Amino acid sequence: MLPQGKFPPKVFINGEIHSFEEARISVFDRGFLFGDGIYEVMMQLENGIFYKKAHLDRLQNNLNKIHIAFNVKEVERNLEPLLRASGLVDKSCLIYMQVTRGIAARKHAYPKEATPSVMMYALPYALPKVNPNKMNAILVPDVRWHRCDIKSVSLLGNIMANEAAMNNGADEAALVRDGVITEGSHTNIFFVKDGTVITHPANEHILNGVTRMIVLQLCQELGIPVLERAVTEDEIEQMDEAFFTGTTTQVAAIAKLGNHVYFHGEQVGTVTLRLQQAFGKLRSKETSGLTFETYINPQTI
Ligand code: PDD
Numbered sequence: 001m002l003p004q005g006k007f008p009p010k011v012f013i014n015g016e017i018h019s020f021e022e023a024r025i026s027v028f029d030r031g032f033l034f035g036d037g038i039y040e041v042m043m044q045l046e047n048g049i050f051y052k053k054a055h056l057d058r059l060q061n062n063l064n065k066i067h068i069a070f071n072v073k074e075v076e077r078n079l080e081p082l083l084r085a086s087g088l089v090d091k092s093c094l095i096y097m098q099v100t101r102g103i104a105a106r107k108h109a110y111p112k113e114a115t116p117s118v119m120m121y122a123l124p125y126a127l128p129k130v131n132p133n134k135m136n137a138i139l140v141p142d143v144r145w146h147r148c149d150i151k152s153v154s155l156l157g158n159i160m161a162n163e164a165a166m167n168n169g170a171d172e173a174a175l176v177r178d179g180v181i182t183e184g185s186h187t188n189i190f191f192v193k194d195g196t197v198i199t200h201p202a203n204e205h206i207l208n209g210v211t212r213m214i215v216l217q218l219c220q221e222l223g224i225p226v227l228e229r230a231v232t233e234d235e236i237e238q239m240d241e242a243f244f245t246g247t248t249t250q251v252a253a254i255a256k257l258g259n260h261v262y263f264h265g266e267q268v269g270t271v272t273l274r275l276q277q278a279f280g281k282l283r284s285k286e287t288s289g290l291t292f293e294t295y296i297n298p299q300t301i
Helices: 030-034 052-065 073-085 156-167 210-222 233-238 270-281
Strands: 010-013 016-019 037-045 093-100 117-124 135-141 172-177 180-184 188-193 196-199 226-228 241-246 250-257
Touching: 010 073, 016 073, 030 093, 037 052, 052 073, 052 093, 052 210, 073 093, 073 117, 135 156, 135 241, 156 172, 180 233, 188 210, 196 210, 210 226, 210 241, 210 250, 210 270, 241 270, 250 270
Parallel strands: 135 172, 135 250, 196 226
Antiparallel strands: 010 016, 010 117, 037 093, 093 117, 172 180, 180 188, 188 196, 188 241, 241 250
8 A cells, every 4th residue: 555645647657657556666776776866846837847948957967967878858758748648738737757877786886787767757736826935944954965966866864854844843944054054955045135135156065946047037137136155054143034946935935044033924025025926927928028948048057
């Protein structure tokens, strides 16, 4: 018996589509043995898959970083059959994709002849235009490795931090490495000080979120100054506003971070609110002077 929960209707594995109960992988898959694989999460919304190219480019980039020889065009080609089999064509849904190095006898070094394993699914998932949640986040030491730019399926550090947040009745954990806030357990984090948006630079200590990049682009369009620098734990209380970003989180106002309260009730900060509204508009057809495909510079992913 599988545990209850929100499983997807169908699962794509290496060219075949199965019911979720019947979807199987080998115990010798290196994703299972070593966490040797890359994943991606994107949303299909009313205008199609939101920033599909940015997500697929990042998947390709990450696979290249760990030398998994795989062309993401294969994933892209199979999205439509998966959505069709799942009854989710043109429906709001979350799309999860992962590519591992494949099946091989257990040895640490990369096997010479493994064929990458591909798994993906689509899950019905509705997102409001603006995330109404007022986030309460705890601070957790960032015990992860030094290649957080790689969207690896090994997420132990992230899930331990998120579990700590849940156990403390919080919504998210903000990670602290060497006295600076890096990112959330599954989100990027932004601060606002005197009208300037501040966020950790996209280096090896954070995942460069697609939503992060969209928000930085929106700041440029709205004339909001940006500083890409790390904020220290000591500076939290000097900041005026803070928010998390992520594919399912969108732009979420932080009401409380650690012991510091940014706002009570519904009083979301003005810059956060502006960005939330601008982000929400990206989904509506009226604003489609921009194309999702070209909005983000692939060089920055
Ligand atoms: N998480 N940082 C981390 C550690 C993440 O896991 C994520 C995404 C982000 C935000 O990236 P993006 O804006 O591209 O979603 C930042 C995904 C959604 C997840 O693990 O489910």
